[in-house]
Amino acid sequence: CLVGADLVRALLARGDAVVVLGRSVEKIEEMFGSIVGAATLDNLTEADMRRFDAVVNLAGENVGSAMWWNADTLNEILESRVKVTSALAALIKSSGSKARLLNASGISAYGYED
Secondary structure, three states: OEHHHHHHHHHHHOOOOOEEEOOOHHHHHHHHHHHOEEEOOOOOOHHHHHOOOEEEEOOOOOOOOOOOOOHHHHHHHHHHHHHHHHHHHHHHHHHOOOOEEEEOOOOEOOOOOO
């Protein structure tokens, strides 16, 4: 399973307010409904960022999406992580937010599920 969805559910279960940042507000709302806030990097503001205690960045191109890796594939994987991380770090800094940035791109969990 992907770590992000489980993390969102765990944060909600303990009572945290969660804003999910993704490529599509519609897809976020389809997955979680109205129990989370939904935003894209393009519509996230400095005022939004000042409300956050933490930002968990799990963004990145799926490393298993290509049969064979070549220079282009590696570049896409690298760019997908660096671009989002750089943009989030810059927004945290420019907003004066005290949010902590946890960056953990490319993590999935595999194993037995009940």
